[in-house]
Amino acid sequence: MKTFDAIEKRHSTREYKDQPVPKEMLEALVDAGRRAPSARAVEPWEFVVVTDRGRLDILASLVSTGAFLKQATACIVVLCEDVKYFLEDGAAATQNILLAATDLGLGTCWIAGDKKEYAPDALKLLDVPPGYKLVSLVAVGWPAKSSHQHKKRKLKEVIHWERFVERPRNKDPRIERVLEANSKLFPPK
Numbered sequence: 001m002k003t004f005d006a007i008e009k010r011h012s013t014r015e016y017k018d019q020p021v022p023k024e025m026l027e028a029l030v031d032a033g034r035r036a037p038s039a040r041a042v043e044p045w046e047f048v049v050v051t052d053r054g055r056l057d058i059l060a061s062l063v064s065t066g067a068f069l070k071q072a073t074a075c076i077v078v079l080c081e082d083v084k085y086f087l088e089d090g091a092a093a094t095q096n097i098l099l100a101a102t103d104l105g106l107g108t109c110w111i112a113g114d115k116k117e118y119a120p121d122a123l124k125l126l127d128v129p130p131g132y133k134l135v136s137l138v139a140v141g142w143p144a145k146s147s148h149q150h151k152k153r154k155l156k157e158v159i160h161w162e163r164f165v166e167r168p169r170n171k172d173p174r175i176e177r178v179l180e181a182n183s184k185l186f187p188p189k
Contacts (some may be wrong), residue, residue: 011108011149014068017140020051020083021074025104029076029140029150032100036092039085045093048077048126053089062118066111067140072139077122078113079132087114090135097138107143110136 001009030047038044050056051074060069069075078094080086094110101108111136122134149165157169 001103003099006099007055008149010098010102010108011147012109012145013141013147014071014109014140015144016071016073016107016139017143017144018071021106021142022138024138025106026076028050028072028104029097029100029106029138032096033093036089036096038089038092042081042083042085042089043087044083044086046048046079046081046132047158048079049161050075050077050126050130055125059122059137062122062125063111064116064118066109066137066139068077068109069111070138071144072109072141074140076138076140077126078135078138079123079128080135082131082133086133088136090133094136094138101136101138101140105142107141107147109139111139113137144148 011086020109024170026049030049033047034043036045046186050059056075059075060067076097078090080090083089098108098110100132113122113136116134119134121138124184128147130182149162
């Protein structure tokens with residue numbers, strides 16, 4: 001698959017077949033993650049691959065937005081040392097994993113980590129030593145049904161040349177609900 005094809009086909013999968021992902025494929029995903037760009041070439045990442053059903057179920061119960069982990073047959077947990085650019089580096093590694101999984105025909109869903117209330121419990125469950133941040137949990141498995149990428153804003157709606165130009169924006173009700181909920185959790189200072 002070509003890179004742009006993987007970008008166009010990548011979408012969040014929340015329903016999985018009860019079929020394990022081969023170890024070699026999971027290793028290939030982590031290999032893609034470790035090849036991400038890293039600020040100052042620090043490469044602060046570590047990856048915990050969880051395939052044990054019991055541990056996946058516990059993660060699913062801890063992660064408020066990840067109940068679908070109960071269906072996934074694997075989870076790749078992206079951790080980074082607490083360095084200056086840990087979040088940027090870990091996010092780049094996560095994106096590489098998502099695109100590589102798409103290329104292999106696997107379904108994934110990126111679950112947030114660092115700022116979530118469950119991060120300390122997830123780190124404890126995985127025996128992560130102090131000094132590491134939970135960047136993301138990536139649910140991995142064979143998709144239970146075919147799906148497609150949600151409609152994205154058009155290029156002409158998001159691109160600006162030379163300077164930002166304010167223009168009307170069509171508001172997606174799903175995004176508006178999330179923004180409203182976040183404003184209640186994180187009010188402006």
